[in-house]
Amino acid sequence: LGIPRGLWGALTALSPQDWEQRQEEDTLLIERILLLVRNVLHVPPDPAEEQQGVDGDASVHDRVLWALHISGMDDLLKFLASAQVEQQWALHVLEIISLMFRDQ
Template identity: 90%
Template sequence: DWEQRQEEDTLLIERMLLLVRNVLHVPADPTEEQGVDGDASLHDRVLWALHLSGLDDLLKFLASCPAEQQWALHVLEIISLMFRDQSPEELAALGQGQAAAEHREDTRELAALRQRELAERRGRALQRPSR
């Protein structure tokens, strides 16, 4: 129960957040990461492991829950370090590209559904007996 969290639990959570922050803070070693261009960097692999463990969802919870405001700066640092190798321009363009692609796909699906609905209406109208 979070309301009855003991001091020991609070310290454990803080230490875990600091550990994640420190792991993400380790700088990239260019000599270690000289692989094929498509290979994921060590930082990317750590991020993937954090995602698989569900830590990203926990961070979202801690960031959005008013009762957990004491962790806000730790969460902010971790999120900042998660995006440290990304340029804001690339992230914004990626989001816009995905949104535009999703919009085109949704429009295509909507048009196909509309055509199907019109065909069904025509079929029903032809099946009605005339008086």
Template identity: 90%
Template sequence: GWGPRGGLALTAASPQDWEQRQEEDTLLIERILLLVRNVLHVPPDPVEEQGVDGDASVHDRVLWALHVSGMDDLLKFLASAQAEQQWALHVLEIISLMFRDQ
């Protein structure tokens, strides 16, 4: 189940439970990656972006929130780990969107 700090806690489970858990975790990871991709894909709103010159754009604030949450480290791990190649396309899309308009 989920640990006290929000991460997955390892618990003794039958092999069937473990397979089910792995499938659930895979779906959860995919949904999180798709959510991040979709949030980054939202085009800038010209009205919202007309702040004071020093204001960070909404896109930049989202990037900062991803950084503070550790999502950038997770993306680097998913991009570099041989065992996580199934996420490569999602990670590539997210990284591409992170650098949009830079």
């Protein structure tokens, strides 16, 4: 649970900055965090673990989604998807959202 909060903290520190004020390192950090979230959601489920019923009926994918929700990452994704000045992240956000709804 600490990792999504750390990622969220890094992104929220950078997101209020106007895109003209961001350094190239800031832009790379945002992109890498979005790619990391996308890659984590892209990991296929382990059938052996899914059959054991770990943590009730919640799958690993559902637990990752819950951790992202608790950390506030979903709110930041909504902001990135809707803000006109953040259009450069639209494809990454679209990929993340589509993976969030995978197998639903």
